[in-house]
Amino acid sequence: MLKKILRYLFLIMTIIFGILTVVAFTDSVIFGIIMLVITFIFFFFFSLFSAKNINNISKNNENIKQNKTLKFQVAGTFLGGRQANISKFFFKKVEKKEIISYEGLTDSEIKTKENIDIEIYEIPQDYEIKSNYSDGLIKFEKEPENEYDKNAIRVMIKGMGTVGYVPKNINISFAKILENNDIKEITATICGGEYKLWNGKKLKNDRDDYSVTITINY
Known part of the structure; x- marks a missing residue:
């Protein structure tokens, strides 16, 4: 915000001193040259802040173009x-209490009007495993x-082994x-399994x- 204010301030000062320079030259050449130098100084700082802003915009646009998603x-x-x-x-996750099975509901708690015809799954649906690829949690192997x-690519998840293919x-x-080596992040989303209805x-x-x-x- 401060940079934006300074940029506009230098622009205004450049315009003001530009006008004063024209007036100064009508009275004195030396005074006009001094005002011209001051005008160029303000214009230089205005250009500097503008260039930084343009570079930041370019970098942001470049990042947006580079980030792609494949699902x-x-x-x-x-x-x-x-x-x-x-x-x-x-x-194993349930056994270690790392996840709660059947949303933590007992059979008697499931058997209510609110849960009629609703599938209550053993594991949380849309369970996510995230990997940066180098950590080995999710791997791909050509076969x-x-x-x-001959172009087959195996998909492997740590603790599950091979789950299928691309x-x-x-x-x-x-x-x-x-x-x-373009992969930045991988997310495996798992659904299904045992449920009670x-x-x-x-x-x-x-x-x-x-x-x-x-x-x-990527």
Whole structure:
């Protein structure tokens, strides 16, 4: 705010002394030169503050252009025992009391009018795991020897192992992001799992397949 005030102050002073310079030259050349020098000094400081402001705007615009987001749902999370591995991960979290299962509700607390036909999940839905990629919490591994797709990229989460693959329609473009080391942050969002449903008469236990959505900032 102070820089903005100073910038406008120097602009006003430049204009005032510019006018005084013209008047001064009509009376005395020496006095006119002095006023001209003062005018240039004020103009210099005005230009200095303006240049800094322009540079800051340019840097902000450059950052906006550079920051991109890619979001996709991991393919094949239901294959090869991956559901069981995800379930084990959350079982340990519940056991260590790092997360609260079924929103902390008992069966009798679920069986109320407010919860009729509402799925109460064992794990918090939209559970997030954040990684800066270098920490190894979320990793990607190319599989050029994959018999189904030579461009396949495996998705791994610490504590779960392989949860699936980058979708086939984007794995080539995603490989370029990996090659360029452009990844700044990764978020894995996990939904599904065991849930309880009260229909007003009976408490039903059922489950949805876990799904994993990856969001990448690069």
